[in-house]
Amino acid sequence: MPRRQSKPTDDAQPADGPIQFLSPEGILGPDSRLELPPAIDLLALYRDMALVRRLDSEAIALQRQGELGLWPSLRGQEAAQVGAAYALAEQDMVFPTYREHGVAWCRGLDPVSLLGLFRGSTLGGWNPYERRFGLYTLVIGAQTLHAVGYAMGLVRDDVIGSGDGTRDTAVLVFLGDGALSEGETNEAFLWAAAQNLPVVFFCQNNQWAISAPYSVQSRVPVAQRAAGFGFPGVSVDGNDVLACLAATREALTRARSGGGPTLIEAVTYRINAHTTADDATRYRPSAETDEWTAKDPLERLRLHLTASGEGVVDEEYFADIERREQELAERLRAGCRALPPPDDASSFENTYTDMPVELRRQLAEHSQYLAAGQEIGAVR
Amino acid sequence: MSISMVKALNNGLRKALQDDPKVLLMGEDIGRLGGVFRVTDGLQKEFGSLRVIDTPLGEAGIVGSAIGLAMRGYRPVCEIQFDGFVYPAVNQIISQLAKLRHRSGGVITLPVVIRIPFGGGIGSIEHHSESPEVYFAHTAGLKVVTCSNPQDAYDMIRQAVDDDDPVIFLEPKRHYWTKGEVTDRTPAPFARARVLRDGTDATLIAYGPMVPAALEAAEAAAEEGRSVEVIDLRSLSPLDLDTVRKSVHRTGRALVTHEASLSHGFGAELAARIQQEEFHFLEAPVLRITGYDTPYPPSRLESDWLPGVDRILDALDHSLSY
Ligand SMILES: Cc1ncc(C[n+]2csc(CCOP(=O)(O)OP(=O)(O)O)c2C)c(N)n1
Numbered sequence: 001m002p003r004r005q006s007k008p009t010d011d012a013q014p015a016d017g018p019i020q021f022l023s024p025e026g027i028l029g030p031d032s033r034l035e036l037p038p039a040i041d042l043l044a045l046y047r048d049m050a051l052v053r054r055l056d057s058e059a060i061a062l063q064r065q066g067e068l069g070l071w072p073s074l075r076g077q078e079a080a081q082v083g084a085a086y087a088l089a090e091q092d093m094v095f096p097t098y099r100e101h102g103v104a105w106c107r108g109l110d111p112v113s114l115l116g117l118f119r120g121s122t123l124g125g126w127n128p129y130e131r132r133f134g135l136y137t138l139v140i141g142a143q144t145l146h147a148v149g150y151a152m153g154l155v156r157d158d159v160i161g162s163g164d165g166t167r168d169t170a171v172l173v174f175l176g177d178g179a180l181s182e183g184e185t186n187e188a189f190l191w192a193a194a195q196n197l198p199v200v201f202f203c204q205n206n207q208w209a210i211s212a213p214y215s216v217q218s219r220v221p222v223a224q225r226a227a228g229f230g231f232p233g234v235s236v237d238g239n240d241v242l243a244c245l246a247a248t249r250e251a252l253t254r255a256r257s258g259g260g261p262t263l264i265e266a267v268t269y270r271i272n273a274h275t276t277a278d279d280a281t282r283y284r285p286s287a288e289t290d291e292w293t294a295k296d297p298l299e300r301l302r303l304h305l306t307a308s309g310e311g312v313v314d315e316e317y318f319a320d321i322e323r324r325e326q327e328l329a330e331r332l333r334a335g336c337r338a339l340p341p342p343d344d345a346s347s348f349e350n351t352y353t354d355m356p357v358e359l360r361r362q363l364a365e366h367s368q369y370l371a372a373g374q375e376i377g378a379v380r
Numbered sequence: 381m382s383i384s385m386v387k388a389l390n391n392g393l394r395k396a397l398q399d400d401p402k403v404l405l406m407g408e409d410i411g412r413l414g415g416v417f418r419v420t421d422g423l424q425k426e427f428g429s430l431r432v433i434d435t436p437l438g439e440a441g442i443v444g445s446a447i448g449l450a451m452r453g454y455r456p457v458c459e460i461q462f463d464g465f466v467y468p469a470v471n472q473i474i475s476q477l478a479k480l481r482h483r484s485g486g487v488i489t490l491p492v493v494i495r496i497p498f499g500g501g502i503g504s505i506e507h508h509s510e511s512p513e514v515y516f517a518h519t520a521g522l523k524v525v526t527c528s529n530p531q532d533a534y535d536m537i538r539q540a541v542d543d544d545d546p547v548i549f550l551e552p553k554r555h556y557w558t559k560g561e562v563t564d565r566t567p568a569p570f571a572r573a574r575v576l577r578d579g580t581d582a583t584l585i586a587y588g589p590m591v592p593a594a595l596e597a598a599e600a601a602a603e604e605g606r607s608v609e610v611i612d613l614r615s616l617s618p619l620d621l622d623t624v625r626k627s628v629h630r631t632g633r634a635l636v637t638h639e640a641s642l643s644h645g646f647g648a649e650l651a652a653r654i655q656q657e658e659f660h661f662l663e664a665p666v667l668r669i670t671g672y673d674t675p676y677p678p679s680r681l682e683s684d685w686l687p688g689v690d691r692i693l694d695a696l697d698h699s700l701s702y
Pocket of ligand 1: 138139140176177180204206209210270437439461465468
């Protein structure tokens with residue numbers, strides 16, 4: 001049996017690396033492949049990334065204290081998520097996986113509502129229409145097709161290509177590098193391409209799908225896979241919030257104007273294990289984690305903000321962030337414990353729009369059973 | 381030796397890999413990580429990555445390629461990471477795996493095992509507590525089995541690998557860490573039910589995750605002076621009706637319990653068969669103690685939602701009141 005693997009074709013190698021504006025050292029420069037959008041609020045970007053990181057570490061702490069069953073950490077992916085979210089127009093729709101806490105934050109979701117699913121008190125946690133942020137999807141890849149269908153609706157509703165920035169609408173769907181292997185994701189790519197749909201696929205290539213490195217999923221870089229389906233693919237430094245913002249903004253603008261789908265690959269790294277239930281030391285070299293920690297997305301923006309000498313950030317700016325972080329942490333802790341336990345009837349009530357007779361019978365039986373159990377001295 | 385069900389499965393798979401070079405394991409994260417439940421822990425190290433394969437993240441890919449490997453003479457054992465993630469593979473399982481032998485006039489043999497951790501009770505988030513057994517049991521061409529203790533886990537996984545037909549092997553994840561004695565004795569016949577406790581007043585039929593609860597209920601009933609016979613079905617398809625019939629014939633009463641929803645569930649099949657074949661011996665209607673006809677609830681509700689000892693005992697009262 002031949003054991004020697006051939007190399008991926010040369011043209012599959014990224015020629016000049018992912019698009020980057022902000023280096024790990026905090027140096028801001030141009031990239032000939034993409035325009036940096038005007039009037040970016042760097043201070044707000046940094047603040048949101050810092051708060052999202054705190055949200056994440058606080059949720060991990062809550063999990064360790066037994067308040068959450070599980071938490072998928074986003075540490076290391078703050079720039080990808082905040083950058084992408086900053087490119088959204090209010091009317092755009094987002095379809096997340098289970099890790100887009102940063103996008104949810106930027107969409108204005110109550111951060112406490114992100115905890116319910118992982119606490120086991122709800123299967124959803126928020127109204128997806130209110131902030132145009134879909135429910136978390138645990139089945140890998142499934143949401144990519146929902147995004148495609150939603151985009152088909154946008155085409156039919158004629159809300160693309162009018163040139164009115166408050167009206168034209170696009171869909172931003174998140175996926176991981178592992179999700180690229182699911183048949184459904186590939187179907188989503190096909191449909192989006194064939195119908196030229198206003199959907200942007202934002203893949204956070206965090207290098208690992210639980211224990212599987214990207215090489216298990218594919219022989220070509222993520223962004224290059226788009227070409228085979230017939231739409232543009234672009235690779236950006238996922239730890240550079242500006243590159244993520246700029247690329248997503250361009251892709252969403254194109255989508256809203258009728259230009260069709262784009263696949264964005266944000267090359268990043270999940271610093272923490274896959275979830276709090278995972279043990280990354282079993283499969284991941286710590287040197288790799290160290291290497292990526294040195295490319296930290298917050299640190300590089302902080303370096304830039306403090307080194308630019310523009311005098312825009314002072315101690316008060318960071319102190320303010322620190323205060324907000326404390327507030328957020330307290331809000332999460334209190335909010336988590338105050339999340340109402342699910343109502344026993346809710347599973348029955350929410351299964352159909354009208355409860356069928358048989359289910360009504362089961363609910364009555366169940367309620368009776370529970371009530372009996374609460375009688376003082378009840379044996380069972 | 382007392383070991384957990386996870387360890388028993390691990391030992392069983394190791395033995396299968398040792399005994400037959402054609403046996404392969406494949407699935408997401410089963411190599412370096414040893415599977416998210418560690419059922420395949422250490423096996424890649426021992427047998428290499430050509431026999432213990434970390435696959436891409438695609439369930440259709442896992443089962444579809446296992447079909448091809450089996451056609452080439454291999455005996456793939458696929459791991460689906462969680463019950464709720466088997467559905468992307470359902471097309472391959474139902475339309476292809478189950479049917480190819482029949483379609484080829486018996487020429488194609490597909491000794492494929494699909495292992496699925498299933499059922500609730502471990503406080504998981506959604507899609508991690510499903511009971512998909514009936515989708516598969518309803519499909520002709522598949523065998524559907526489930527173990528309830530480490531000894532059975534050890535024996536049955538090897539029997540499943542040895543079987544020349546496709547086997548859906550359901551592992552009750554809430555008993556993964558339950559320990560029990562495991563020895564290398566001659567196993568009970570594959571796909572055969574087993575009477576775990578003798579009784580004379582009623583027959584309580586369970587499988588997989590509900591078996592310990594059924595035994596506990598029988599124990600509690602005994603304290604009230606009631607003698608309940610407990611049957612562990614072990615195989616849903618083929619269904620060992622003989623064991624069930626003989627028992628009900630003697631006790632005159634039957635109760636079935638499973639975690640999956642009530643309507644169109646496995647209990648319906650058993651109830652129909654029992655009343656069809658033992659109608660004249662029944663003292664009471666066959667009762668079912670099951671999950672409800674709702675999606676699996678958030679984990680904070682699961683202990684109420686899941687059928688348990690109390691609901692079984694209530695049903696027993698009801699049965700005996702006829
Ligand atoms: C259909 C399906 N199969 C398997 C799983 C189990 N699982 C959960 S996350 C995961 C890895 C996902 O990797 P990737 O898409 O790269 O996303 P990441 O979590 O790394 O952001 C797997 C295998 C699942 N959730 N859904």
